[in-house]
Amino acid sequence: MTNLKTTFRSARDNGYLLCSDCEKLHYLHQEGQHCDRCGAHLHSRIANSMSLSWACLIASMLLFLPANLLPIMTFKTFGQGEPNTIIGGVLHLLEQDMLMIGLVVLIASIVVPVLKMIALTILLCTVQFGLQTNLRQKTMMFRVVEWIGRWSMLDIFVIGILVALVQLGSIAHIEGNHGATAFAIVVLLTMFSAIAFDTRLIWDNGTSDLPADSTDHKDDS
Amino acid sequence: MQGTLTHLIACHECDLLIERVANQPDQDVICPRCHARLYYTTLNSIERLLALSLAGLILFIPANLFPILSLRVFGQSQSEIILQSALSLYEGGLIVVALLILLFAVVVPLIQLIALFYISFTLHYRWEGRLLRQAMHSYQHLRGWGMLEIFLLGVLISIIKLKDIADLEIGLGLYSLAALIVVITLSSIFFNPHQIWHQIDLHRKQSRSHD
Numbered sequence: 001m002t003n004l005k006t007t008f009r010s011a012r013d014n015g016y017l018l019c020s021d022c023e024k025l026h027y028l029h030q031e032g033q034h035c036d037r038c039g040a041h042l043h044s045r046i047a048n049s050m051s052l053s054w055a056c057l058i059a060s061m062l063l064f065l066p067a068n069l070l071p072i073m074t075f076k077t078f079g080q081g082e083p084n085t086i087i088g089g090v091l092h093l094l095e096q097d098m099l100m101i102g103l104v105v106l107i108a109s110i111v112v113p114v115l116k117m118i119a120l121t122i123l124l125c126t127v128q129f130g131l132q133t134n135l136r137q138k139t140m141m142f143r144v145v146e147w148i149g150r151w152s153m154l155d156i157f158v159i160g161i162l163v164a165l166v167q168l169g170s171i172a173h174i175e176g177n178h179g180a181t182a183f184a185i186v187v188l189l190t191m192f193s194a195i196a197f198d199t200r201l202i203w204d205n206g207t208s209d210l211p212a213d214s215t216d217h218k219d220d221s
Numbered sequence: 222m223q224g225t226l227t228h229l230i231a232c233h234e235c236d237l238l239i240e241r242v243a244n245q246p247d248q249d250v251i252c253p254r255c256h257a258r259l260y261y262t263t264l265n266s267i268e269r270l271l272a273l274s275l276a277g278l279i280l281f282i283p284a285n286l287f288p289i290l291s292l293r294v295f296g297q298s299q300s301e302i303i304l305q306s307a308l309s310l311y312e313g314g315l316i317v318v319a320l321l322i323l324l325f326a327v328v329v330p331l332i333q334l335i336a337l338f339y340i341s342f343t344l345h346y347r348w349e350g351r352l353l354r355q356a357m358h359s360y361q362h363l364r365g366w367g368m369l370e371i372f373l374l375g376v377l378i379s380i381i382k383l384k385d386i387a388d389l390e391i392g393l394g395l396y397s398l399a400a401l402i403v404v405i406t407l408s409s410i411f412f413n414p415h416q417i418w419h420q421i422d423l424h425r426k427q428s429r430s431h432d
C-alpha cells in the first residue's frame with residue numbers, strides 16, 4: 001500500500017471541509033456556500049445528524065411492535081383462512097419443513113431489523129457520550145448495517161408478489177394487511193436513521209492522537 | 222500540514238486529512254484510520270457504463286412487460302408483472318406498501334439507469350451536458366434504494382411457498398429481471414464517483430474554452 005502522509009487530525013480541525021456529494025475539498029469558511037464543482041450545499045458534518053438519526057431510530061423501534069403484532073397477510077382457500085403475522089408466517093414455513101426459506105424470512109424480517117436497531121443505538125450512544133473505544137470496528141459495523149438493512153424489505157416484496165399472483169376468487173385468495181404497512185415503515189425509518197447518521201462524528205471525539213496501530217497498518221492490504 | 226487543496230484529500234467516513242498520492246490502476250487508496258476506500262481507478266469506466274446502462278434500459282422493458290410468474294389452479298390462471306404487485310396492494314388498501322414497491326422495484330432503478338446513460342453518453346461523446354450535475358446527484362443519492370435483487374429473492378421465496386399448492390410457470394420477465402440485476406450490479410461496480418466528477422470538471426473546462 002502507498003505510504004499516506006497524515007497528521008491524524010480531521011479535515012475540519014485543519015480548516016478544511018469535504019463536499020459530501022463529489023468529495024472535493026474546500027476551506028472551512030466556505031461552509032454554507034455551494035460546491036463549485038457539483039453545486040451541493042457545503043457542510044462539514046450532516047446538519048442535525050444526531051437528532052434526526054435518533055428520531056428515526058426511536059420511531060422505528062416504536063413501530064416495530066405493531067409491525068410484529070398486526071397481521072401482515074391473509075391466505076384464504078375456499079373462504080377459509082386466518083390472518084398471519086410475520087412470526088406466524090415463519091412458524092408456518094417451519095411446520096411445513098421449509099426450513100431454509102423459513103430461516104431466510106426470519107433473518108430478513110426479524111434478525112436484521114433488530115440487529116440494525118441495536119447497532120444504530122450503539123453508534124448513536126458512542127457519539128452522544130463521547131466513547132472512544134473500537135472506533136474502527138464501529139465504522140465497519142455501520143457499513144455492514146447500512147448495506148444489509150435493505151434486505152428487510154424481503155417480506156414486503158413476497159407479500160406484493162403473492163397478493164398479485166393468488167387472486168383466484170373463492171378458490172384461493174391472498175390479501176395484504178396493515179401490519180405490512182407498519183413493517184415497511186419500520187424498514188424505511190431505519191434506512192433514514194442510517195442516512196442521517198454522520199460516521200465522521202464517531203471520530204470527532206478526541207481522536208486527534210495517533211491510533212496505536214497506525215504504523216503497522218500502513219503496509220498491509 | 223502544508224499543501225494546496227488539490228494535494229489534499231479528506232476521508233468521507235472519518236474526515237481524516239490526508240495528502241493525496243498517485244495510485245496505480247490496480248491500487249486502492251485506503252484511509253489509514255478507518256479503512257474506508259478513499260479513491261481508486263476504474264479503467265474504461267465511462268465506456269463500460271455506457272454499454273451497461275444501454276443494456277439495462279433495453280432489459281428494463283421485457284422485465285416489466287412480460288410476466289415474471291404465472292400460476293394455474295383448476296383451469297384458472299393468473300400472471301404477475303412487477304407493476305401488478307403494486308397495483309394489487311393499492312387496490313387492497315395498502316397504499317404505502319404499494320407505493321414503496323413501485324418506488325424500489327420500478328421507479329428508482331429506471332431513474333438510475335436513465336441518469337447513468339445520460340452521464341456516460343454525455344461524457345463519452347463530449348456533449349454539452351447541462352444536466353450532468355443533476356444526473357450525478359440523482360444517481361448517487363438513489364444508491365441503495367433500488368431493490369430489484371431483493372424483489373428477485375422474493376420471487377424465489379414465493380415460488381417455493383406456492384409450488385405445492387399450484388402449477389407455476391416461470392415467465393420471460395423473470396429471466397429479463399435476472400439479467401437486469403446483473404447489469405445494474407456491474408454498473409454500480411464500475412461507477413467510480415471520484416473519477417467521474419473529475420471528468421465532469423475537465424469536461425466543463427473544455428466546453429468553456431470552446432466558447
Ligand SMILES: [Zn+2]
Nearest residue numbers: 019022035038
Ligand atoms: Zn461537490
Ligand SMILES: [Zn+2]
Nearest residue numbers: 232235252255
Ligand atoms: Zn477514514
